[in-house]
Amino acid sequence: MNDPIAWLVWTGLVITPWKLIGYTGTLLFGGRWLVQFIASKRMGKPVIPRAFWYMSVVGSLMTLSYFLFSAKRDSVGVLGNLFPAFTALYSLYLDVKHRGWHRDKASH
Numbered sequence: 650m651n652d653p654i655a656w657l658v659w660t661g662l663v664i665t666p667w668k669l670i671g672y673t674g675t676l677l678f679g680g681r682w683l684v685q686f687i688a689s690k691r692m693g694k695p696v697i698p699r700a701f702w703y704m705s706v707v708g709s710l711m712t713l714s715y716f717l718f719s720a721k722r723d724s725v726g727v728l729g730n731l732f733p734a735f736t737a738l739y740s741l742y743l744d745v746k747h748r749g750w751h752r753d754k755a756s757h
Contacts, residue, residue, distance in 0.1 A: 651720040667719030674711025677704045678733070699744055705737035 650666040657664045681704035688698040709730045716726030 650718075665719070667715050667721070670711050671715030671719070671721075674708045674713075674715060676708070678708030678712060681705055681708065699741070702737055702741035702744055705733065706741055709734040709737055 713730035
């Protein structure tokens with residue numbers, strides 16, 4: 650998974666499967682703010698939709714796996730993604746515990 654993807658050589662960048670996982674995780678983790686912005690704009694007040702927590706968990710775990718298992722093996726990246734993964738999992742747990750699995754849209 651650390652070998653460059655041949656069909657992406659034309660980009661001039663060295664892109665490996667692990668980098669694709671890292672890119673996707675980073676996009677998910679950063680994109681959660683757009684989801685939160687849109688939900689807040691629709692409600693007219695600050696809200697955090699459950700999708701925010703799902704994107705936080707998946708994004709941070711994907712980015713964490715990139716730093717743990719790729720050739721990068723960067724302890725700064727591991728540390729920088731370990732705590733967000735834990736807090737996002739815990740926040741998702743609290744959201745489900747407090748609002749249930751099938752909450753209605755009005756309960757944001």
